[in-house]
Structures are given as structure tokens and as C-alpha cells.
Amino acid sequence: MRINNELPPIKDLSAQNAAKSSDDIAFEDADGSVTWGEFERESLRAANGFLRYVNRGDRVAYYCNASVDHTQFVNGALKAGCIITNLHTNSSAQALRHCLTETRPRVVVVDESLADSFAEKVNTDVLRSVSTVVVLGEPTREYEESAESFLEGTTMEEPDVLVNEDDIVVIGWTSGSTGVPKGWCHTNRSMYLKGVELATRPGFDRTGQILTVNKPSFLVWFSLFTKSTLGAESMYYLRNWNPEKWLEVVEEKRITQSTLVPTMWREVLDTDPESYDLSSLEMITSTGEKLSSTTLRQLRDRICETVSQSYGSTEIHSTVLYNEELTEERIESVGKPQSGTEVRIIEPDGPLDEELPSNETGEIVVKSPDCPVWVWGDSEKTAEEFDQGWWRSGDLGYKDEEGYLYIEGRSDFMIKSKGVKIMPAPIEEALGDHPDVKNAIVVGVPSEEYGERVTAIIESYRDPPSESKLDQWCLESDKIADHERPRDYYTVESIEKTASGKIDRLETMDKLGLDRT
Template sequence: MLEKMVAPELFRPPLDLPDASYDHLLRTAAKHNPDRIAIIYHNLRFTYREVVSMVNSIANGLHDLGLQKGDRLCLFMANRPEYIITFIAAASLGIVITPMNPTYKEREIAYQLENSEADALLVQRELAPLIQLVKRSKALPHLKHILVTGASSVESLPEALPYANLLRQSSPRYIQHTQVGSDDLLALPYSSGTTGLPKGTMLTHRNLIANHLQFLSAWGIDATEIALIFLPVYHIYGAMLTGSMLAAGGRQVLMERFDLQQSLELCERHSVTLYFGVPPIILALANAPVDLSKMKSVKYILSGAAPLAPEPARKLATQTGINVIQGYGMTEASPLTHAQPADPALFRLETVGLPVHNTEQKIVALEDERELPAGEVGEIILRGPQIMQGYWKAPEETARVLRDGWFSTGDIGYIDDEGYLHVVDRKKEMIKHKGFSVAPAELEALLLEHPAVIDAAAIGVADDEAGELIKGFVVLRPGQTITPDELLAYCNGKLAGYKKFQLIEIIGTIPKNASGKILRRELKERELARRQQLS
């Protein structure tokens, strides 16, 4: 189907993908350019030779601790070199990495550690007190080893092994402790769903290798590029960027978190060529009263994780002369599935671009899943080597979205006559706040934990800066009184920053269908009508 829809000059030919373990990408790049700078972090600079040596040391250290192929290692930290090094080291041993959001609170930490059955944990020392709180309330029988960043132990976790000790005391030579294949499980990032708590997404070595190479090939990224990476590496978008830059032999400037002014200064200082963001950052750049000439070395500003409105992108491109483009993907696809062509003359900013190499797309009817022709709107389904193996411990949910190799995205869109994909709606229930997917069911479950609440719903409310604000609706138990502000304080103290409610309203009833499913669309329509009356 793709060949019929895409003009010959736009079709991306298949890539020859290596049958290897994930660390192969770094080792190959280091072999070609051992003394090139790979990572810059504050005042630290690491060459490819040094990164490989540290990867070997950590891999040998993890092996000596007793970690084996198939064990799960949770990474709980912000953007730091230790994250990247440990991810690749674990990959070389066949250990499965489960990244965890460093803004998580106790209940969220406990859920992921329990659900993933994590055998080991690497925690940033500033976050160690949170782990101690979780350990006091949960047994965590699978968790055998805790590592903490730095060269000394921490008072809150005296049993934790300092990371620097493991690095210094282990051999920097490569030792193949076990055979790791491309179809072995590599990563278990947690993706929010619409029917409850987040689900582990099973990604193999092949999935991530394929997606890194698809990403690099789609935009012609090579060893000459310098990327600024402030997007969180625990998120699949950030993980794709840092892994892809190492695979390319390029240089990455790593920021712990986003700061607009600092990002501009780093662009100027390090002659950054690639600037990766999300729509709220594109909007901030387009409207910020700052000197954007510091971005003069930047060739592309790339946006992902949420739909990009064309107008701010055009405004920013006009202000800077930089190509502003977007891609499309999801955690289940490692994540990239679509990208604009590398040639600016072929950009279609109102679309998410063309399928990346080795990727097929179809639009199917919502009612009977028959394939639809160009221009007709239906569900987007995809097939390619980057598509996940399934959801962790969720065979029914896996069977629902994966059939004959095709992944049902739940997103609604159409393909135009040139093969460009237009996404016209998101997964129906998800809330998109600042580029992060938030499951309303998880928020509703938390609201229902309050003794004054008998029923609850959560929706996204359109917002120019955040994409969507998170609003909760609650029905109180008879005889109970509580204010929205009190409910906000109760919930937000238990949620990561991107999941926090901005609004809560007390109402009489939650609209539901005959089977009891919440009719969130009715709440959205009601909210939209109210806003239109006020405007």
C-alpha cells in the first residue's frame, strides 16, 4: 500500500538492520572514532573510548554482583551520564532496563518496582530518601541490589553500593559473560494506558537498534552532528535521542532538565546543530523575548511527543531561519514511526511526515477494520521492526493491539495522496500535558481513594501552553463536604509533576453509558461550551 501512495522520490527504501545486541551500536561508533567527544555534561567531556571503558566496567561490576540475563534493573534518575552508561552496560549482559520517572512519588515508585519485579535499582543520591520511604512500606521481595550515584554511601540508604566504587573496582576490558541476541528483551518503559495503571512495554534489542537507525537515516544524521538533549532520557523520546547520537558517532550535550536560557547558551557554546523539543518548548521559543541568534549553528528544531500546531512552528522558523519539523511515534514503537523528509522543500508541516524506513502504515475503518483509501479518516495501524513485543504481564491487552504484526495505535488520521500521515485525533481517552501522556483512569482511581469522594472522572482541557490542563470532576458522598483546593492538595501530593491536577470541580453526577463507562467526551463538550460562553 505504501508504494502506491507515496511518490517515488519520497519513498524511503528498506534498511539492512544488524542482527546484534544493543551495545554493538556504541562499540562500532567507538571503533571508528575512539577519541571523538561523545558526551558533554556540565564541565565533563567523555570520548567514545572512555564511554566504552565505563560501559565495560559497569557491565563487569553488575555481573560480579550476581545480576544475570533477564533480570530487571530500574534506573531512577534525571539526565546524567550514569544513566546512559548503565543502560548500555546492562544491555551487554542481557539485563532488562526499566526506566522510572525521577518525579515519581512513593506510590508510583512502589507500583513500578513491584510490577516490573525489579531485581536491582540505580538511584540518584538526591532521590534516595524516596526509596527508603518505599522500602519501609513495601516488602519488594525481588529487589536484591541498590546502587546510588556518587562515590560515597548515603545515610538514608546505607545498604546502597556507591556507583563510583563499582566503576573503579571493575575491569574496563570487554568480557562477554553471556550470549545476547537481538530478539532478547532490552527495555521495559512504562506507558500509560486508558484502562488503569501504566503498563510495561516490552522492547527488544532489535526494536531499539532498528529505531535508532531509522531515526538517523530519516534525517541524514551522522557523526558531524552535535545534539542538545534536555528531554528526559527515561522517556522513550529522550532514550531514542541519546542512543541514536551514540550510534551515529555524534556528540551530545546533556542537560539535566530544560531551562530555556541555558539551552540557548549551550547552543552557542557548543555549536549545537540539532535541537530537540516538544510543542510547549516550540511555543516558548516562538514567543520568548530572548536572543535566538544564539541558535545560529542549529540546522533543525525537531518536535515530538504531542501534535505540533503549525502556526508557532512557522513563526519560530521565520524568526530564526531554522527548519522546524515534527515526527510521530509512541512508546510501543520505540518510539519513531513517521518523520518529515530531510529535504526542506518536501516538508508538510501540517502532517507528521512519512513512514520511516522498513515501516508500513494503513488506515482502517473503526467499525470493521477494512483498509481505507487515501483521504479517508480511520484508525492508524502500523507495522515495522521497531514495534514492541507486547505489554508486560498483560496478554489480553497485547492481543487487543497487536494482530499479525500490525499495531493498532488508537489514533485517528488519514493518509494523503503523497503518503503523508495526518493525525486528526489522539487516543480517545489520553490526556496530553506538556508532551506527556497521562491516563485518566489512574487519576480517577486516586480521586476515589479520598473518603469524601464517591465518583470521579478526569479529562484534558485545551490550553495553548501545556497542550492540555488536567481537570478532575468529583461527586461527593452524601453528608460530606470538601473544597476543590483541598482535593487538589490531597491528590497532587501523591502525583508526579506532569500528572498533577490543575483544576477540580465538584458536580452532581458523572455521565456514563449503560455499561458504566465514563463518557469523558460529554465532559469535554460541556467544558468547551462553558469556555465559549465566557469568551
């Protein structure tokens, strides 16, 4: 006899928390909080509301910011056996219509504050498969109904829906910066594994409270939601990014953990954090971009002594660098593979079994049990990005002799100047060390002389430094070689950001009218 217990589906996790921690805070936002017992009861009501319109496996789409109400409606759809998909609220009309047309949701849930934006981007053809649009707030259109109407007459009875660990539970969309968005499908199993991996990292416990600024459209939101439903800690949602508001919430709610991208951390550091009581913070994490040594030192001195870094994507979680490992010498590293994950460095598009030596740059490929199973409606794209279970990331990097991973940048951001390959990252870091430079990006602009001309775009704190001063700064830097320094400099009031707060070099180039390669 062999005992075979399946992993529990995500829809059942909140009931386990309600049973053991009914009166503990589960989720909170600026409008209020909900305990695990309340969250479970409202999720069951939402589930029975969904069952008026859906069957097992149907899709429910969300055009929302992070909030308690949104989270209850997500959990309700899961309990009804649905596949949920959070849509990018800042996407183009074309991208949004693509996501809706591909997935054909039976129900769409929209924030009242975003209802006008949603209506402007979609059309009746796109909504043909949609049975109802639920507005979290007051409905104003004929096809909309309020959350109160949707929930009217529903019971708190557990739906009789069979869901397995290998069933798709969520479709996470890429940003679509390199084409139409891709909908990566994750199962109950892969999301459970992501949640467990996050919940077992040092510093996480059920008495803590995490402050998240992640938009639901980024898969990390669902990973953090899963982690909380596993009993790791409660979660406070900051609907819109504001460094001053972040500081206020940390002080008022005694937040213990938070994760931001380096651009956001620099904004926090520029907002007089010493004026706030941040002593409750036990650990902070930086992700998404390289963290400079200057920023690291300031974070430890002014925000929280314990800092970690991580590397991952919509497709897969990859590595983590813990505080004890995060030394000045390893400041540029994103750590070692998380538990059960393999990372290799190979020649771009090369054989998977021909790993490059230590300190040699190549393409990063990752294999992990928390990987997605499919790109929604596109098996060809699935096979293109996953080869024998290995994810071809498109990122360039190397591993040192101790196995720590370093990211050099996207392979499509690499500059080829006079036949020499140049990575933007070290140049951006050198420019970022200048006291008058707030943010810097380095791009390749087509040139007959160079092939691609190394070009810097600068966002300054005050009066921008002159081109000659910046050039001298680069010449004196020991981080870049002479042939790598920028040949042209542009100054902008602000560098464009993606929805996740990362620097958007392509959009910034477009705003300046610079040709792309």
C-alpha cells in the same frame, strides 16, 4: 551455503565507536563530557560491577535524570547481559511500586537528587528482590551504596555474556495516564532498527551534536542513545527543562540538532531567542503534538530554517515529515511512514483490511519491524493492542490523496455534543492563534443538554481575554464551525504538563474540578 549475520546487540555498539573514534566526545552534561574511549572503559567497569549481583536476563532499574553517569551505568548493565528499565521519576508511588513489583530488578540505580523521592515511594516489600541500590552521588541510607563502592576493584575485561538480536534489551513504560503503566519490551533487533532509522534521516552525521531534553523513562531516550552508539553524533543532556538554559547550551556547545514538543518550542520563542547565537543549528524537530502555522513560521524565522515533524510512541515509530515537505498547506501533517513502516486508516476497532478512503477520519493502525514483542507480564494486553502485527494506536486521523498523515487527536478525547463528533484540535489551534492566548485545551464536560459541552481552558500571556472576545474570535475563525465553538471558558495561570512537556488535559480538568465524561 547461506551467510546469516545477526544484527549486533546494543551492548556491542559502543566498542565499535571506541575503536574508530576513541577521542571524540560521546556524551556530555553540565558536569562534564566523556569520549568514546572513556565511555567504553567505564561501561566495562560498570558491567563487571553488575556481574557481582546479576545473571543474564536479570533486570536493572533506573530512577534517574539524563546524565553521562546514568548512560554509563545503562551501557554497563547491557554489557552484563541485563534488561534495563528506566522508571518515571514523576510517577505516583502506586505506579512506581507496580513497575518494580512486575519486573523485580536485582539492582536499582538512583540519582542522589532523587534518592529521597524514591525512598518515599517504595517500601521494603518492593525492594525484596533488589540486591543493592546504587546512588549516583552520596548514599545516606543503609540499603544504598555509592557508585564508587559499586565500581571498586572492577576490571575493564569484556564480560563473557551471549546476547542475541531477539533478546529483550529494554522495557519502556507508558505514562499510565489511562491506567497502570504498561511495560513494552523491545529487543536488540527492534532498538537497532529504531537507531538506524533515526541515524539515516537527513541532517544526522557523526560530527554533529544533539541536545536532548528527554527523560530516560521515555523510550525515545533509548532510541537516541542507540543512534549515538551507531556513530551518528554526540549527545548533550539537559537534565531539567528550562528554555533559557536550552538557548544557552545551543550557543555555548554549538548544538546542531534538537527535538522538542510544540509547547516547549513556544516557550523558547517567548525567551528572546534573538539574544543568542543559534547559527550552529542545522535542523530542529517538533513532535508529540500539532504544530501551528504561526509557531512554524516563527521557528523558521527565529530559530532554524530546517524544521521536521514526527509521530511515534513507546510502542512504535511511525511517520516523519521532512523540511521540504513541511509547507503551510501541510502544517498539520506528521508526514509519511518511515522506511519499512505501513500506516492504514480504518474504522475504530474495525477490520484491518478495510482501509478508509482519503480524507476520511478513522483509527490509525501501524505495522513496523521496530515494534515491541510483549507487554511485560501481560500477554493479554499485548494481543489487545497488536493485531496480526498491526498496532491499534487509539489515535484518530486521516491520509490525504498524496498519502500524508494527519492526526485528529485521541479517540478518547473526541467530544460528542448533541450527537455530533467534535475533535478538539482545530478549536485549540484557532484559540492558540489569538494574540493573548499562550496555550489552550478543549474538552468535553458532561451536560444534560449537550451530552458533552465543548469547554475551553485558556492560559494567557497577560490579562486574559474576556469570554465574549474569545467567543467572537471563534465565530470569526475559518478553522471551526459554529457548533464546534466552546460554550464555556475557563482561565488558568498555567495548563498542566506531562513529564514529556505535552499538555495534560485530564490533570488540568481535575485541577478545575471539571467532571470527566
